[in-house]
Amino acid sequence: MALDNQDLLFASLMGSRAVSLIQNVNILNGQLRKHVLPVIPFLPLKNDNNVSDVPGKAININDNWTTPNAVNEDEQFFPLSFSFKENSVRWVFPYEPMIDFGSGNNIVKRNVAKQGEKLIGTIKERWNRKDFDITVTGVLIGSIMQGKPEDCFPKDQFIKLFEFLKHSKELFIYCHPLELAGITKVVVEDYRFPFTKGENVQAFELKLTSDYSYELLIKEDF
Template sequence: MEFNNNSVFSSLLNSNLIRLVENEVSERVTPILDKQQLQNIPDEIYQGRDCEAVELWMNDKSKSENAQFFPLSLKCSIDKGEWFLLPWEPLISIQGNIRQNQALPAQHIGTIKDRRLVDDYEITISGAFYGKKIKGSYSETYPRRDMEKLRNYLMASEAIEVKCELLQILNINKIAISGMSFPFTKGESVQAYQITAKSDHVWDLNYKRPQKRTLEVGTPEGEFERSTE
């Protein structure tokens, strides 16, 4: 019996086996690029801009309030009521605890929570300041101005007003500084800081004596009969 190769191959063209082989080849074999398409692509050469040697050592510029995701601003009386925006967005961590008065019931499992109070929020602010230049003298690299401004806020003997979307969601508008640290940071132009604080609220502690109530009596009108007894 003679077999015709052409007839056998043509019978397999529409079979599932041939389709499977074609799919595998199309996925694993790199397609051939058309030379005509490559010739039509114009040659582009990147032209670097001329810059001075000083610009090569300049640090990144600080971001504005609109460019930050959760900007944090501070305000107290030392700055005459002006907000101090931290130039580089810090990391803010908030922790809150619930106080519960618990009672142990007799012959029952668990405890009775008769009252719940929210403690002060514990806030941790971690960030860093960056100088104008990466390399250079101390006055050119170290962020001294930002550090001095932050120091004045940390040493203020008053509650500090804060403006941050994350804090305002939790009704935190003022904080009381409880601690600070300035860890070692690699780099001449970088100074890291970490601030720990607690949420603060305004309380009116002035005792106001309640006013005594007075009974107002009107003037009698008309005639009254007097008893003869």
């Protein structure tokens, strides 16, 4: 399936692995159109005016491509938000990111010598669940595409996100698919802000791990 200019822009921001996802979303959108449902907005850009091609001409918000400062939480399909404390003030990601998460089991296996026909494979003695590994990939977008860094770069969004990333304790996370899996707290393992095309765009990739509360000391009454 061919990609249009907007798809190519998103792929350049998010990396080559996003191409297959874009194609899948395009197929989904085609099916949704048959049922007269609204098309899913994959990258919220709008082009209200033409960019001047006159060299040296100052570019401002009146004669430049603009983007919304943020997409409202109720307009996002699976909004993602962080908070430092449980049920405290949340920071909602301004644009809905892509979220991948998975887990598994730690299994202790034993090989039994001289196995018979009825005893095949290993003996599974015990197992426990692994942490969830969560990858969040998205972009921060400034309101003006070209100009001075203080006008174009999404500084406020970047600073707010970085406050959470450098936090030395667990973070509370809110997203519907994660809540269904029982994930309400995470710790930040790694984060990257790769080079991103566009003066007003900054991509990010976060590596998170689920966290849970445990009572390590059990008080017994004698």
